[in-house]
Amino acid sequence: MQTTRKRIHSAENSELALIEIRDVDKIYDLGEVKVEALRNASLTLEEGEYVALIGASGSGKSTLMNILGSLDKPTNGTYLLAGEEVSNMSRDERAKIRNERIGFVFQNFNLLARTPAIENVELPLLYSGSTESKKLAREMLERVGVGDRAHHHPNQLSGGQQQRVAIARALVNNPSILLADEPTGNLDTKTSHDMMQLFKQLNEENGITIILVTHERDVAQFANRWIVLRDGNIVADTRDFSEALIALETRLM
Ligand code: ADP
Ligand code: MG
Numbered sequence: 001m002q003t004t005r006k007r008i009h010s011a012e013n014s015e016l017a018l019i020e021i022r023d024v025d026k027i028y029d030l031g032e033v034k035v036e037a038l039r040n041a042s043l044t045l046e047e048g049e050y051v052a053l054i055g056a057s058g059s060g061k062s063t064l065m066n067i068l069g070s071l072d073k074p075t076n077g078t079y080l081l082a083g084e085e086v087s088n089m090s091r092d093e094r095a096k097i098r099n100e101r102i103g104f105v106f107q108n109f110n111l112l113a114r115t116p117a118i119e120n121v122e123l124p125l126l127y128s129g130s131t132e133s134k135k136l137a138r139e140m141l142e143r144v145g146v147g148d149r150a151h152h153h154p155n156q157l158s159g160g161q162q163q164r165v166a167i168a169r170a171l172v173n174n175p176s177i178l179l180a181d182e183p184t185g186n187l188d189t190k191t192s193h194d195m196m197q198l199f200k201q202l203n204e205e206n207g208i209t210i211i212l213v214t215h216e217r218d219v220a221q222f223a224n225r226w227i228v229l230r231d232g233n234i235v236a237d238t239r240d241f242s243e244a245l246i247a248l249e250t251r252l253m
Helices: 002-014 061-068 091-101 117-128 133-143 159-171 189-206 241-248
Strands: 019-029 034-045 050-054 076-081 102-106 177-181 209-214 225-230 233-238
Touching: 019 061, 034 061, 034 076, 034 233, 050 061, 050 189, 061 177, 061 209, 061 225, 091 102, 102 159, 117 133, 117 159, 133 159, 159 177, 159 189, 177 189, 189 209, 225 241, 233 241
Parallel strands: 050 209, 050 225, 102 177, 177 209
Antiparallel strands: 019 034, 019 076, 225 233
């Protein structure tokens, strides 16, 4: 028994979890009121997982995602990203680790309006000083299925195409983690479905770890692990979708 425990322990040490948060609280202090947006959250994510954060509006999904993406700091608790403690880092240090490891996709695409698709995708590379940025940006647009739209401006693209450009931009720095907050929130059902196929492909074929925030059941079902939030608490962490739905109270989705 003792030996087995030891072996498991050393295996954990040699293969560090990609992300580990322990006892994380996030309290927004608004002076008169304090909002406890996240309470005592602990979770471990391994490389290559596809996790959905689900829950009703206001349950703390974006708060948790912002902490996982090191966009925001926990009020209490610890956060290890590939073994490095992020909670104590300066803003600049967090920006650096974020640039190297994480790509973000949002509901409203966040593309620069007066800028062609290819230049939107190139942007993160210009910060990191890559010499082959045009070529890489084009390859990435092709990989997400909009290679033929490289010189279109966002307003000349459909919602789904704009989101593909945003995904290309998120992935062009070759991050190991893709964080997506309600990425299908502004897309119709068919386009949402296509987007989820793309996520699945990026996860299965390219090994990208995906953390997806959604309140849509149809979208959530593409993941293979579900973290259910309610009132700032993680109420379930499961690989069984039906279990997640029960924890969620199906009527909320
Ligand atoms: P979700 O993404 O699940 O809809 P959020 O994480 O955005 O939920 O919000 C969780 C709770 O924290 C909500 O009660 C929300 O009003 C509050 N909240 C979120 N961001 C802030 C903020 N910047 N300042 C104060 N309260 C916030
Ligand atoms: Mg949200």
